[in-house]
Amino acid sequence: MQSTSIRSxxxxxxxxLASIVHAQSxxxxxxxxxxxxxxxxxxxxxxxxxxxxxxxxxxxxxxxxGFELLLNGxxxxxxxxxxxxxxxxxxxxxxxQTTVTQTGSSGQATSVFVDVTAANLSVVPGSLFVIxxxxxxxxxxxxxxxxxxxxxxxxxxxLFLNAPGCFADCGWRMAFTSYVLTGPPPPTxxxxxxxxxxxxxxxxxxxxxxxxxxxxxxxxxxxxxxxQKSGIIFYGLSQLPQPWCAxxxxxxxxxxxxxxxxxxxxxxxxxxxxxxxxxxxDWNAFQLANPSALGNPWTAGDKVYVxxxxxxxxxxxxxxxxxxxxxxxxx
Numbered sequence: 001m002q003s004t005s006i007r008s009x010x011x012x013x014x015x016x017l018a019s020i021v022h023a024q025s026x027x028x029x030x031x032x033x034x035x036x037x038x039x040x041x042x043x044x045x046x047x048x049x050x051x052x053x054x055x056x057x058x059x060x061x062x063x064x065x066g067f068e069l070l071l072n073g074x075x076x077x078x079x080x081x082x083x084x085x086x087x088x089x090x091x092x093x094x095x096x097q098t099t100v101t102q103t104g105s106s107g108q109a110t111s112v113f114v115d116v117t118a119a120n121l122s123v124v125p126g127s128l129f130v131i132x133x134x135x136x137x138x139x140x141x142x143x144x145x146x147x148x149x150x151x152x153x154x155x156x157x158x159l160f161l162n163a164p165g166c167f168a169d170c171g172w173r174m175a176f177t178s179y180v181l182t183g184p185p186p187p188t189x190x191x192x193x194x195x196x197x198x199x200x201x202x203x204x205x206x207x208x209x210x211x212x213x214x215x216x217x218x219x220x221x222x223x224x225x226x227x228q229k230s231g232i233i234f235y236g237l238s239q240l241p242q243p244w245c246a247x248x249x250x251x252x253x254x255x256x257x258x259x260x261x262x263x264x265x266x267x268x269x270x271x272x273x274x275x276x277x278x279x280x281x282d283w284n285a286f287q288l289a290n291p292s293a294l295g296n297p298w299t300a301g302d303k304v305y306v307x308x309x310x311x312x313x314x315x316x317x318x319x320x321x322x323x324x325x326x327x328x329x330x331x
Contacts, residue, residue: 024065024066024068024113024115024179025065025179025181026062026065026066026179026180026181026182027060027062027179027180027181027182028177028178028179029058029059029060029178029179029180030056030057030058030059030155030176030177030178031155031176031177031178032054032144032145032154032155032173032174032175032176032177033145033154033155033175034070034109034143034144034145034175035144035145035146035154035175036145036154037147037154038145038146038147038151038153038154038171038173039145039146039147039148040143040145040146041143041144041145041146041172042072042141042142042143042144043141043142043143043144043172043174044135044141045071045073045079045133045134045135045140045141045142046073046077046135046137046138046139046140046141047135047137048134048135048136048137049162050134050135050161050162051132051133051134051161051162052132052133052134052142052159052160052161052167052174053084053088053089053090053130053131053132053133053159053160053161054088054130054131054133054157054159054160054173054174054176055087055088055090055128055129055130055157055158055159055160056128056129056130056131056157056176056178057126057127057128057156057157058123058124058125058126058127058128058129058178058180059125060123060125060180060182061122061123061124061125061180061182062122062123062180062181062182062183063117063120063121063122063123063180063181063185064083064116064117064119064121064122064123064129064178064179064180064181065115065116065117065179065180065181066113066114066115066116066117066178066179067113067114067116067131067176067177067178067179068111068112068113068114068176068177068178068179069081069100069111069112069114069131069133069142069174069175069176070109070110070111070112070142070143070144070175071100071101071102071104071109071110071111071112071140071141071142071143072102072104072107072108072109072110072140072141072142072143073102073106073107073139073140073141074102074106074138074139074140075102075103075104075105075106076101076102076103076138077101077102077138077139077140077141078099078100078101078102078136078138078140079099079100079133079134079135079136079140079142080097080098080099080133080134080135080136081097081098081099081100081114081131081132081133082094082096082097082131082132082133082134083095083096083097083116083119083121083129083130083131083132084129084130084132085121085127085128085129086128086129086130087128087130088128088130088157088158088160088164089160089163089164089165090130090132094132095116095119095121096116096118096119096121098114099136100112100114102140109143117181117185120185120188123180128157130160131174131176133174142174142175143175144159144172144173144174144175145172145173145175146171146172146173147171148169148171149169149170149171151171153170153171153172153173154173155173158170159172159173159174184209184301184328184330185328186208186209187205187206187207187208187209187325187326187327187328188325188326189203189204189205189323189324189325189326190239190255190323190324190325190326191239191240191241191253191255191307191323191324192241192251192253192255192323193224193252193321193322193323194244194250194251194252194253194315194320194321194322195251195320196226196275196312196315196320197226197312197313197314197315197320198226198273198274198275199275200224200225200226200275200320201224201275202222202223202224202225202226202279202308202310202320202321202322202323203222203223203224203322203323204220204221204222204306204307204308204322204323204324204325205220205221205222205223205325206218206219206220206221206283206306206325206327207219209327209328209329209330210283210284210287210298210304210327210329210330211300211329211330211331212297212298212299212300212329212330212331214283214284214287214288215284216284216330217284218282218283218284218327219280219281219282219283220233220280220281220282220283220306220325221278221279221280221281222278222279222280222308222322223278224275224276224277224278225268225270225275225277225278225279225308225310225322226268226270226273226274226275226277226310226311226312226320227268227269227270227271227272227273227274227275227276227277228267228268228269228270228271228272228277229267229268229277229310229311229312230265230266230267230268230310230311231265231266231267231268231277231279231308231309231310231311232262232263232264232265232266232279232308232309232310233263233279233280233281233306233307233308233309234256234260234261234262234263234306234307234309235256235260235261235263235294235295235304235305235306235307236256236257236258236259236260236261236294236304236305237257237259237294237295237302237303237304237305238256238257238305239255239256239257239305239324239326240253240254240255240256240257241253241254241255242254244316244317244319244320244321245316245317250315250316250317250320252315252319252320252321253321254307254321255305255307255321255323255324256305256306256307256324257305259294260294261293261294261295263281263286266279266280268310277310279308279310281306283327298329299329300329300330300331301328301329302328302329303326303327303328303329304326304327304329305324305325305326305327306324306325306327307321307322307323307324307325308321308322309321309322
């Protein structure tokens, strides 16, 4: 098994790493070192028939931001990387997947950060997830460590290959560093936009979360709306979804659970029969002007769910809806 799946080699601890700039901003949580006090190991990330899973046990609470891996192999080679929640060996649904590329010189250890915030995976101390790696026959590899038994491996959780049971003699580990966002998550969209009679799919966004003093900018925008229609932005304290038209027809979903609060009716602007209209809401201005509105008074950690609604006469109920956004109140 080892002859086909592992390439073990000597490397001084100070060997050069090709550094990749990334947007990592979370707190370091788990570290499986390269190679630490163990031996350096190289693993086959080339063969598509080999699926590796490194189990990770979170140590702090928050949202998993991502993990840093060390690649080697041929310049331009790639591997498929996936995230699954739970213990290894793991066949639960894939929460996130991407392709990573070895951008360094052939054989050079290259650091790459895999941002998995889109998976919206919340962790607490003891939460388990797996980093899954699979080759695609382009000559890639990844690095880690090996501690011969009965020595203590460089990371407590097992490395798996293709099946339950730790890989080989259980002394092998993938090198990685995981990062957790310990503050509230950024505004997160959810649910599905409806498609209007003119083929528009209205999309909601918010650049920032609100705070309890309503002093931080929190602008909500719904773009891609039918032009020259009337509409509103509304919100609630829980999310759904459920079909907008209970008897079928139409593609919109009600993403916000009643009770809900409507903001003022507005024109979408833009051009009739086109998708260049929009709805806008200054969240802070609305809340300050309506102190008895649903949810007031807000406290840190409160969540609110916001969606756009607008006229679309040929559609069921003569209206269509955007997707929705989740906001989390900051102190």
